[in-house]
Amino acid sequence: MRPGKMRGGIRFSHPLDGLSSPFEDLPTPSVVTVALQQDRSGVCALRVKKNDVVLAGQIIGESPRPNGASIHAPISGVVTELIKAFQDFHGRMVPAVVIESDGAANPCEIPADTDPLAAVQQAGVVCFDHKTDPLAAKLEEARSRKVGTLIVNALDGEPLLSSRARLLLEQAEAIAAGIDALKKILDLGRVILTVDANAAEAIAAATRAFSGAVQILPLRNRYPQAVDYLLVQRALNVEIPYSLGVRITDIGALLVDVEAMAAVGRGQPVVERFISVATGKGHVKNLRVAIGTPIRAVLEHCRITPEPGGKILAGGPMTGTALSGLDQPVTKEFAGVFVQGRSEVVKLEEAVCIKCGRCVEVCPMRLMPFLISGFSEKGRLAEAAQHDLFACIECGCCTYLCPVRIPMVQFIQFAKGQLMAQRKGV
Ligand code: SF4
Ligand code: SF4
Structure with missing residues (x-):
């Protein structure tokens, strides 16, 4: 099959x-801090009390939406x-639950006979992309619109991140099982x-696991082609006329x-x-990390010492x-960790x-970034909006290539x- 062309972007x-770096398991932390909002469906309702004993996988926050993703x-x-x-x-200011480990891995299972859509909801699966929507909500919408084409994406969202490609290599069979579940x-x-x-x-791993049931479409790298519409x-x-509000479904x-x-x-x-962990000098590791693990533990495992004046x-x-700060915990919204040294932090100045x-x-969205940004800078918001401000996917390509670093x-x-x-009347 022949892919469509992509305009713009950077290779x-x-x-x-x-890709050649296998996932390493980060040792279970002694304490995790689990935020009760980790996707776009809102703050989950607390389902535990202080001093409660919990099992791994037990629901501690229930989504406010029927098809939202709960937190375990x-x-x-x-x-x-x-x-x-x-x-x-x-x-965002959100509630959070702190759990101290008992040193054992006591899992809480989802019953095998659960309805497939309910199983996705109960497992708290989200789309691990820049929007982080609950998967069950997307599936419900897709079912109501009689969607017949599923695109499974193994392209990583940004340069130096490789966790999706590596996951396809290591867990192609789990991904194939996930596709079978969605077919139900x-x-x-x-x-x-x-x-x-x-x-x-x-x-090669996908070809073996999917045995012809899935069309494999290899694409040459071009950032930001992994963004949904592109x-x-x-x-x-x-x-897809994005600016007209046409949805993928x-x-x-x-x-x-x-x-x-795979989830x-x-x-x-x-x-x-x-997740992948990378520095300005290149890729470091792919890691499997418990949600709630502080970034400090991730960096220590990778033997990375942040520089004063650098950025994480x-x-x-x-x-x-x-x-x-380094106490920020990993959430479902983390695609990876990128560590910049002081000399690698780009200074963007008035120009x-x-x-x-x-x-x-x-x-890639065929916009006129200099014009939209110029109106935005001067506070001429209506004119920025008229030039498709909201069609910008914030990929950063314009800033990256601007010779005067605007x-x-x-x-x-x-x-x-x-x-x-303004629209919310704030
Ligand atoms: S950040 Fe927005 S304006 Fe800039 S290149 Fe990306 S889509 Fe275009
Ligand atoms: S100087 Fe920067 S903002 Fe102006 S047109 Fe060139 S890239 Fe765009």
């Missing part, structure tokens, strides 16, 4: 250096603290796997990443993340969010646009935040 030279205890032990307002890495929920006529064309071993356009060779497709599919296939509550990002080098046009050429993404994010606040 990085060593995007998959980490990542380890077995005792609830030692309930934090009312914990500042997560997005800056949706009437799927077609399943496509998108994977980096350079991930030969992962492609990827579906490439995989199906169609145009409107064209009969559903996009799910391999980590979510469905394993049939266990989501209590861990598969939740995510990758292009769109990662700077962490305020004047020289009208070189590079940002326009590289923008912080376009920051201006755009600021303008979006202002307009959203």
